[in-house]
Amino acid sequence: EDEDEDEDEDEDEDEVHSSLAFGAHDKADETTTTGRAYAALTTSKPVGRARGAAKGVELFGTVFTHAKAGMENVDVERVKRIIYEATAGTPHYENEQRKERRTTKRIELMKKRARDVTQGEWEVWERLSDERAEAAEATRDVSRRWLVCDMDGFYAACEELANPALKTVPMGVAAGPSSVLTTANYVARKFGVRAAMPGFIAKKLCPDLVFVKPDFKKYIAASRASRTVFAQYDPNFIAGSLDEAYIEVTKYCEEHGTTMERVAEEIRAKVKEVTGGLTCSVGGGYSRRLAKVCSDFNKPNGQYILEPTREATLKFLEELPVRKMYGVGKTLERMLVEFGVKTCGDLLKKRAIFLALFTPKAFEFLLGVALGIGTEYRPSESGEETGRKGVSKSETFTPTSDKKYLDAKLTEMATGVALECQSLNLKARMVAIKLKRHTFDVIQRQTTLAGPTNDVQTIVNSALRLMRNENSIGAAMTLRLVGVRASQFDHEDELPEDQAKIESFLLAPMTIAETQKQTRDEPKWTCLECARAFPESQKEEHLDWHYARKLQSIHDAAHSRARLAASHKGAAKRAKGQQSNLSMFLVKK
Structure with missing residues (x-):
């Protein structure tokens, strides 16, 4: 989780470096799809970017500017410029x-x-890609x-529900300007x-x-309430996070003679009711991947259902x-764009290129x-695969040696x-702490617990003991x-994956620590910086989170140096003034 480590964030985004190459040139028949692709490749200009400030602004074009719901009309160029000026x-x-x-x-x-x-050889790759596509279609x-x-x-919505006055003002959930935003309201x-x-x-x-400072007790309570609704339609629903769920309604639709559209409307209405006013957006399709994409199409408080054909x-x-x-992600997207692919339709048409150049896993x-x-x-x-390596939280703040403040902050984390x-x-079974000094030196300590636990007081006391x-x-x-x-989670009592239920959690939401482990849509990607595992859908935002913390650290360090320099300058000026006063006094004497 050390944000000071220099890791290649895109290393496992794709595996294009493992590709196949062949021999001499032959002129391609430009009347075929691969022929046109081949001609484009052989005449393409060298890859490059603009120089100077323009390059810098473009460099951050996909950091913090990848649009989320509510950001459709944002001045992206202004955001790029501010980020560039703050980090150049x-x-x-x-x-x-x-x-x-x-990447270039x-x-x-x-x-x-x-x-x-x-x-x-291109013709061979085209034939092979057609065969792969036909085989995939069969599945x-x-x-x-x-x-x-x-x-x-x-x-943010939970905070607005608790304090309606926040609905009309720009608000972000974070400890303050020296922290990284967890989310922002619309x-x-x-x-x-x-x-x-x-x-x-x-x-x-x-x-x-x-x-507004984050309040996880509030968020967990709201999440528990919403999950009681999801379980009515799929007792084994997959919880992607506190605010996201993958719900298979195949059986429910068949048994009740209904459609995804109607079920989505019911879920949205019930979630709003049980949470006291929180809204959700729903996407639907015949796969989790398609449903996930559709869930972003009509935000906030809407739904988009893709016809399952x-x-x-x-x-x-x-x-x-x-x-x-x-x-x-942004690196793979740039590679695809360099080969003329901007849409999924382009990708399908030019699939032979990627079968020839990418690894089998990446092509699949x-x-x-x-x-x-x-x-x-x-x-x-x-x-x-399922499984999670650890759960962690940390926060950056203005450097301090105030013991009460540090104890309170560690207790909060x-x-x-x-x-x-x-x-x-x-x-x-294990609790670890991470402490970063004002000099940016990092201290990490860990302790093994007496037994597996998620008890708040036990984890808090262990962390405080390590820091003391x-x-x-x-x-x-x-x-x-x-x-x-x-970390080192206990799995000894875990049921087989196909038997893991969430029913007991829903029947006794206040005793969640005693319930069975729920089936989760576990990741295909593990962050190299913090070793935490995430669904692919959260990769970009998680990497942006690490990058944001790096930027915040740089900003805070510069601010501290400026204040220290100003303090030294003031002290020198006062000393000079005192010396001058002493000289005047001696002259008068």
Whole structure:
């Protein structure tokens, strides 16, 4: 979880570096699809970006500017410019440039390999890609009915429900300007403020932004209420997070003679009722992947149901930007664009190129995206991996050595970790703390618990004990960040994946720690910085979160240096004044 580590955030986004190359050039027949693609590749201009400030602004074009619901009319160029001005010349900006150069080099290498493929070889790749597409088509199952329910601006909406006055002002959920935003309400999003953005950048975008400290007890209570609704339609629904659920309504629709549209309307109405006014948006399709995409189409408080047929799906995907599909991040998107692919329809037409240049695993993923195939079944049915390595929370603040403040902050982080473990029904055997000094030195300590637990007081006491032991070694520490992590979860009593239920959690929501483990839509991607696992749909936002924290650290450090310099300057001026007064006194004497 160390945001100071220099990791390649896009390393596992794709595997294009493992590709096949062939020999000499032959002129292609430009009347065929592959012929036209081949001609485009052999005449393509070298990959490059603008120089100077323009390059810098473009470099951050997809960081914090990837639109969320409520950001449709945001001045993206203004957001880019503010981010660039706030980060230009910093080590992390240079690191982003390095990554950009590496991606450019990778694309140039791929294009060179593509130009080395002969016409005859392209024809072979086209035939093979057709065969793969036909084989994939044979697995298409349009009989399933999936809904994805996504709460609208969940944390912010919970705060607005508790304090209605916040509905009309721009508001972000964070401890303050020195923290990273957990989310922002729809008023703030109109200014370009969004989740995973550093507080100081959010303030520059929206000077009137109000910060509200996160209250996880409030969010977990609302999440529990909404889950009672989801379970009415699918007792084994998949909880992607506190504010998102994957609900298979195939059986429910058959037994009740209803449709996804009607079920979606019912769920939205019931969630609003049981939560006291919170809204959610629902997407529907015959697979989790399609339903997830659709859940973003009519936000907030809306629904979009894709007709569960092959024809409707292919028509829907024809003009859908590839970036809308989870699993396609900014680096992979740029690579696809360099080969003339902007939509899923483009991807399907040019699939032979990617079979030739990408690894089999990457091609299989891209083909599934292009055809709308995959994730029709539950993770346990399709053999997807499950498991989570840890739950952690941390916060950056103005450097302080105030023991009471640091104890309170660590208690807050430990409480949040324990509550999240309870919401996921996880019991940890190990607790670790992370302390960052004002000098940016990082201290990490851990302890093994007496037994697996998610008890709040046990985790809080363990974290406090670790920090107090560290404090007792020497002088009081001046810290700018504290964090707590729970890990080594107990799996001994876990039911087989296909038997794991959420029924007991719903029957006794106040004793969640005693319930069975729920089946979750567990990830295919693990963050290299914090070792936490996430669904692919959350990858971009999570990486932006890490980047935001880096920017916030840089900003805070610069601010501290400026204040220190001003303090030294003032002290020198006062000393000079005192010396002058003494001289005048001696002269008079």
